[in-house]
Amino acid sequence: MQLLYTKRSPYARKVRVVALEKGIHLDLIDEDLQDKSKRLLEANPLGKVPTLILGNGEAIYDSPVICQYLDELNDKIILIHKSGQARYKVLKWEAMADDLMTIAINAYMEKVRHPQDFHAPFVSSQEAAIQKAYQFIESRLNELSVFSLAPVAVASAIGYIHFRLPHVVAQGKLAQWFNEFSKRPSMAQTIPTV
Numbered sequence: 001m002q003l004l005y006t007k008r009s010p011y012a013r014k015v016r017v018v019a020l021e022k023g024i025h026l027d028l029i030d031e032d033l034q035d036k037s038k039r040l041l042e043a044n045p046l047g048k049v050p051t052l053i054l055g056n057g058e059a060i061y062d063s064p065v066i067c068q069y070l071d072e073l074n075d076k077i078i079l080i081h082k083s084g085q086a087r088y089k090v091l092k093w094e095a096m097a098d099d100l101m102t103i104a105i106n107a108y109m110e111k112v113r114h115p116q117d118f119h120a121p122f123v124s125s126q127e128a129a130i131q132k133a134y135q136f137i138e139s140r141l142n143e144l145s146v147f148s149l150a151p152v153a154v155a156s157a158i159g160y161i162h163f164r165l166p167h168v169v170a171q172g173k174l175a176q177w178f179n180e181f182s183k184r185p186s187m188a189q190t191i192p193t194v
């Protein structure tokens, strides 16, 4: 299986961590999002990463769907409970973490696109949303103490914020949790880089 990805993408990081934890080999194909490959544009109508291409050529996206696909490939370690309340709890955490990634990307990109005249109220509102999410996560760290896709998604989001918005880093107990979780080899191998 091939994973079209970038080393920066937090959504792709989540997928890569899932694959590493489950011992699933992915051929990583680094995409240039400023000059998308024909392969990416043919595989995914929106040209987004991550996109997974199966051996038979079928493409799978987006990251939540890829994570579910990979999780069902083997039982080495289960990251998404198979059914019931526990399953929806994990998926809800993932949804929140994915939106946190999107908020961070939007805040970062606004400054990249308009370095001289970025929309300061927009950036401030996005950064305030990140702080609010930090408080929410810190108050529920017990829900992230058992390994699943939930902490993987949350840590991938925080890792991206630390990478792109270093003035909005997590503090206190949340920082401690993040630093500890980041010691997992799957996390250490997927630290975002340009």
Ligand SMILES: N[C@@H](CCC(=O)N[C@@H](CS)C(=O)NCC(=O)O)C(=O)O
Pocket (backbone or CB within 6 Å): 008, 009, 010, 011, 033, 046, 047, 048, 049, 050, 062, 063, 064, 098
């Ligand atoms: N909902 C998608 C979001 C993926 C996404 O937005 N990826 C970004 C990179 S981090 C991307 O491909 N951007 C390029 C573009 O939108 O043209 C997922 O979870 O996979």
